Every structure is written in structure tokens, then in C-alpha cells.
Amino acid sequence: MTGAPRDFLKLIPCFGVNLHNGARCAHPPEGIKPGATGKRKVSVVQRALTAPQKQNIPILVMKALLLVGLLLVLSSTGHGFTLIAHRGASGWLPEHTAAAYAYAHARGADFIEQDVVLTRDGVPIVLHDIHLETTTNVRAIFPDRHRENGRYYAIDFTLAEIRQLRKGERIKPRSGKAVFPGRFPAGKFLFPILTLQEAADLIAGLNKATGRTAGIYPEIKKPAFHHKEGQDPVAPVMRVLGESGWLDNPERVYIQCFDPAPLREIHATWGPQLQLIQLIGKNRWKEADVDYRKLRSVEGLQEIAAYADGIGLPLDDLIAFTAKDPRWKAVKAHAHAAGLRIHPFTLREETLPKAMSYGEMMRFLRGPEGVDGVFTDFP
Numbered sequence: 001m002t003g004a005p006r007d008f009l010k011l012i013p014c015f016g017v018n019l020h021n022g023a024r025c026a027h028p029p030e031g032i033k034p035g036a037t038g039k040r041k042v043s044v045v046q047r048a049l050t051a052p053q054k055q056n057i058p059i060l061v062m063k064a065l066l067l068v069g070l071l072l073v074l075s076s077t078g079h080g081f082t083l084i085a086h087r088g089a090s091g092w093l094p095e096h097t098a099a100a101y102a103y104a105h106a107r108g109a110d111f112i113e114q115d116v117v118l119t120r121d122g123v124p125i126v127l128h129d130i131h132l133e134t135t136t137n138v139r140a141i142f143p144d145r146h147r148e149n150g151r152y153y154a155i156d157f158t159l160a161e162i163r164q165l166r167k168g169e170r171i172k173p174r175s176g177k178a179v180f181p182g183r184f185p186a187g188k189f190l191f192p193i194l195t196l197q198e199a200a201d202l203i204a205g206l207n208k209a210t211g212r213t214a215g216i217y218p219e220i221k222k223p224a225f226h227h228k229e230g231q232d233p234v235a236p237v238m239r240v241l242g243e244s245g246w247l248d249n250p251e252r253v254y255i256q257c258f259d260p261a262p263l264r265e266i267h268a269t270w271g272p273q274l275q276l277i278q279l280i281g282k283n284r285w286k287e288a289d290v291d292y293r294k295l296r297s298v299e300g301l302q303e304i305a306a307y308a309d310g311i312g313l314p315l316d317d318l319i320a321f322t323a324k325d326p327r328w329k330a331v332k333a334h335a336h337a338a339g340l341r342i343h344p345f346t347l348r349e350e351t352l353p354k355a356m357s358y359g360e361m362m363r364f365l366r367g368p369e370g371v372d373g374v375f376t377d378f379p
Ligand code: G3P
Pocket: 086, 115, 128, 219, 256, 279, 312, 345, 346, 375
């Protein structure tokens, strides 16, 4: 909960229970002093609070109004804000590992993200890159299995081969140095690569065992690349989500993609109840054959609203950081006007604008004028 609702709670007259922390209220109602002289007044208030029938009607109305006020404040200051664990709790543990997913679940993430690519035998696995050398020990295990450009493509390996690899903290492919040196030690390749099925089963299992529900948030990575390699990623991903039971509770699933084509296909084939997020990247990333500037225009956003429920976009395309105080860019109002939710990426300690702390940024995102969720490495 953010600071604002807590402050609000302090203003609510005591009704016997302190709403802030659940403890019994220790202070008397405002204007009534404790001690002998206050006793009679307190007893009047107590009678008013406990008196039956007609005497307590104004009190009940007051209580109801305060409750409505409280709910309004909560709903405008963070209630409903979706905390998405970006590649699991990847700020603390290597991304897309069982450990990172379990830690994200334990820390209370609402949704846990899976980036998905296919193996040579068509099995969806959770991996951010189409390449393996940035997060696994593939160079040590299969030194000769790179393509001419020196890169190791997941789609060139069968699942049985993928199972021989171990994941570690993300490294720069040329230097082998950690991308985020302050995180889990680079070069410690301790973790198996998960299939999407295993990731989905793990999170479902944690939901059952803990009684706390987290959702899943798979991203179909590079569909055009997969098609070029002779594979369609959509059907295998949807098959896993269906067979693992996740599609029985569509409110617990978001499906995201930088390419509109798979999202349009899923919307048309699996129906509008599935929650879809159109990712809007930067044109220079070449994520898909799409003009993202056009996609985040008023017209583009209206087009997205025909098949998706929301957008994901980089924080700096959503917020201007030119001054000390951040400022929303127009895309926020335009997306909300089109009825789209907004889940920006990626909040992480290491890449924040200098003028803002993690906490300040989080409060801004989930404040009264804020957005609907955020991808964070530190859920
Ligand atoms: O999917 C949201 C965000 O994760 C997109 O960026 O590159 O981390 O997949 P990326």
C-alpha cells in the first residue's frame, strides 16, 4: 500500500479497531479528553455508537460514508496495480529460473513473466533471447554448435540438449562480464532451463501450496524469426497454457508480444476473454516488422484496442525525465482513452533516471494519476 492511504487512515475516527495496523484503538475520539472530565462525554459517544435502532442511524450513515471514502482512496492509490515480476525476481536471481520464479512468488508478485522461444523439436522453453550464450554455459558444453556469426541459437538445439545446459546471471557475449555486476555472481551456472510447461506447473503448484495466487505472463518472442526457421510459436504456447489448466482462469494470464500478428491470431481463435498485451518497442530494436511510433499514436492505440487489453512500453516512452519531477507523456492519456491498460517496462535499480529512487518511481507509477502495473526486476 502506498503512503497516501495510510495517511488517510490516520484521519478516520476510531471505531474500536485501528484500521492502519489492526490493533485496538488507543486514542479517544477527537475533541474528547481522557480522564474524569472526559468520561461523561466518552460515555455519550459510546452510547451513540452502541445504541440500538433509530439513534444509531446517523452513525451508521457516517460509517458507510467513511468506508466509501476509504475504498475510493484505496482504489485511486494503488489498489488494482499489477506488480509483474520481470523474468521472475531477476534482480536477485538469474532470470527465468525456478529460483527466480519461486522468489518472485514469495515476495508477492501479482504476475510472473515468462519469455518463450522454441527448441529445434518445437518445445516452448523460457528464455529471453533466441540465443543461448548470454545466459547459459552453452559455450562450455557445445563449443562447436554456433552459427557462422558465432552465436548459439536455441532453435538449433533439441530439448534433450537444452537439458544439458545450466543458466546463470546474464553476461555480455563478447567480454563474458556481468550485465549487472551487483547481482547474482556471473559465471555460476547452477540452474536448469525450464520448459514453459514446467514454469506454468511451478507457479500453479506454488499457488496451490501457499494459497496465494500469482498469474503468469508469457511473451511470445520473435515470431517472425521462428517462422523463418520453419516453426510457428503460437500453437505450441497455447497448447501448453491450455493443457496446464491456465486458460481455465483467463484472468490469471496475460499474453504479450512485440508483434501484433500473434496477438490478433490469439484474439480471433481463442476469444476476447484472454488478456493480451501489445508490446510497443523502439524501432531501432527491430523486434518486429512494425512502426512502433505509429503504433503508439492515437490511431495506432485505437487499432490495438480492437484485439488487445493493454500495452507494454519502455518507461522512457511513457515518462519524460527532463526535470526533477517526472511528467507523463501523451501516450498515457491516449492509451487510457482507448480503454487500454498500461504496463511499462522495466523498473530496475540499475537503470533508473538519476533524479529518482526506486521508491519514488514506484510511487509515481502507482499514484492517483498513475498506470495499471509495471514490470520490475525487484518485485
Ligand atoms: O515483456 C515486457 C518486457 O519484458 C519487454 O522487454 O526485452 O525484457 O522482454 P524484454
